[in-house]
Amino acid sequence: MANKRDLKKDINYVFGDIIEAVYYWELENAQKPSTESEAIIDDAITSFDELIARVNDRNVEDRKAHFKAINTDLETKGKALIERINKLS
Numbered sequence: 001m002a003n004k005r006d007l008k009k010d011i012n013y014v015f016g017d018i019i020e021a022v023y024y025w026e027l028e029n030a031q032k033p034s035t036e037s038e039a040i041i042d043d044a045i046t047s048f049d050e051l052i053a054r055v056n057d058r059n060v061e062d063r064k065a066h067f068k069a070i071n072t073d074l075e076t077k078g079k080a081l082i083e084r085i086n087k088l089s
Contacts, residue, residue: 007055007067014078015048021085040084047077 022037022044051070060066 004055004067007070008052010071011048011051011055011074014074015044015081018044018078018081018085021082022088025085025088034088036084036088040081040088043084044081047081051077 019041022040026033026037051074054070054073055067057066
């Protein structure tokens with residue numbers, strides 16, 4: 001089981017890397033931010049805020065299951081955002 005600190009670091013790294021990948025895509029394609037790339041960044045920030053709020057929730061009975069669910073959601077949301085980055089044209 002991941003502890004709270006490590007889970008927060010993982011969330012930060014995953015969404016930070018996703019946002020960085022979008023910025024690199026924009027630089028490589030010499031384009032101004034498109035609506036698609038801005039939407040990916042907005043979704044990454046929203047997902048980050050949601051998961052951090054869930055990590056900080058103290059009204060949880062089974063912390064191990066709670067953190068495991070958050071980790072699963074992190075993987076799911078991260079993969080979905082990465083797929084959207086790969087589909088950028």
